[in-house]
Amino acid sequence: MILNFKQLKKLLKKNIEIFLLFSLMLITILSTTFYNNYKNSVNENYKNIINNIYFQKSLNHIFNNFLPKYQNIEHKISKGESFNKMLNSYLIPKSEIEKIKKKINNDFNLNILKEGQIVKFTIDVSNNKKITNFLFPISRTKKILLTKNFETDLFEKKIIITNLTRKVIFKEEQILQSFYKAAIDVNIKPNVIIEFARIYGFQVDFQRDIKINDKFQIIYEVFEDDNGKIFETGNIIYANLKLSGINNPLYYFDDKKSGGHYDTNGKSIKKALMKTPINGARLSSSFGMRKHPIDGFNKMHRGTDFAAPSGTPIMASGDGIIKRAKWCGGGGNCIQIKHNSTYQTIYAHMKNFAPGIRVGLRVKQGQVIGYVGSTGISTGPHLHYEVIENGKKINSQSLKLPSGKILLGKERQIFEIEKIKIDVLKSEMIIGLS
Structure with a gap:
């Protein structure tokens, strides 16, 4: 049956909702198709541009200019x-x-x-x-x-x-608080201060023997580059620690066989063991019976405790071979050094060991082996120091050790000449400062 216009109009009017829905669906399908075709066309154009070798070279050039080569x-x-x-x-x-x-x-x-x-x-x-x-x-x-x-x-x-120029420096100062502070105040390098403490460490306790208004003098070497920058320090040529008005001068004797520091009589200051293996420490606990600060009961303290700030350098008190460098329970990080067939020393509660320290290493007297800490059973940063003589722990502070070598014969003659030269140098440098 063929519908006329009036019938079609009447049918559409009766089913207007269905007609609008159908029309909307048709428009949506056509629009989506058109959009997808357009999108594919644009993407294809982008790909052609990106894959273009000239475009890639231009892009690389731009990025290379932005990023450092x-x-x-x-x-x-x-x-x-x-x-x-x-x-x-x-x-x-x-x-x-x-x-x-x-x-x-x-x-x-x-x-x-x-x-x-x-x-x-x-x-x-x-x-x-x-x-x-x-x-x-x-x-x-x-x-x-x-x-x-x-x-x-x-x-x-x-x-x-780098060509280095040797330069000799003279410093003197009065000690008002501590030797370390006085030395820092006149711009002495820390490693020179440590060396000064080391050479006097055989006879002087820097915490108890030095008093206010004591004085020191020092002549030491530095090596500078062409710009005047100090690359390294050399030997302490002369040192004098004036304690309670008494001079204690030391002279450096540059000799392959007997090199070292000697007093005015040609006697080496070096002994088997140093009196104190740490600079600027306070004797906090002596050798002997005491009430243990942690356990709370009396027991024998078979060492000497030196209280010092955490990180303070600890020196080997004599030449020897490291027999232990590890965790020692209540002693924390500890080192044991065998010096000879008679003496051994122990250093406990260390914060850490110095670089390169290990069992079997041969160390020199005064060499830094570790740093003050509070490891193990400890109430605060300090060094627990022990001296063992023929297998028995003894009081390090009452230990009597023989003096070092005495120069004789031709060596003594050469030393006396060198000593005069150093005294003249010191006088010239003092005049130059005044």
């Missing part, structure tokens, strides 16, 4: 770190590492890196992280510089030596 690295060697591990941490290609090692190995054993060494190098970020230059320190005054030859892709080596 070279990265400068200053790396500090950590404990136990190897050469390969250091460079691998910066994703340096293996081939680059081998080239560098081949150049350096002739001058330095890369299997023995020192903790704290500073290595400097530059990485070409835009060229597979290749190294353009590499600066490696052999010593404080000698460095190896490797520079990349871009034509051969190999390194060219140059040895850089």
